[in-house]
Amino acid sequence: MAKPKIDIYTKFGCPFCVRAKDLLDKKGAQYEEYDITLGGPKKAEMLDRAPNARTVPQIFIGETHVGGSDDLAALEREGKLDALLAG
Template sequence: MSHHPVDIYTKFGCGFCVRAKRLLDEKGVDYTEHDITMGGPKREEMLERAPNARTVPQIFIGDTHVGGSDELAALEREGKLDALLAG
């Protein structure tokens, strides 16, 4: 379904991350998960893409920074997520 690449930055044991991935899975969206539990270069990449991000998940659809799980769910409730995914 997704035409834009979807990236999600997560940490082990994060319930909000599980919730966001479940929504994407239910919609049949392919995404790339970056586990930043131990920090490292992917955490630095996330902070470069979203300098004020202090929590996970951080979700990107193409170049658009969606935010976290709550923001993703809000887009779905508002009927805006499919359009963002399709571009």
């Protein structure tokens, strides 16, 4: 089974974004990062995918909207992140 595509929307200087990327890096996960510091079409895309999102990072694994850094860390603590990353 192919691994799901991972998208992470970030802003420059965001410590929560760094923390989320560090965890994904430790897991060996490949992801696409979209910097929405200045807004633009990727910010609009993020809001289309997660209409109530007001903070970054916003993380999507496959079709699953994980949420932010704390949500990603919670999945790891619960032992659910590896299965989600594996597809």
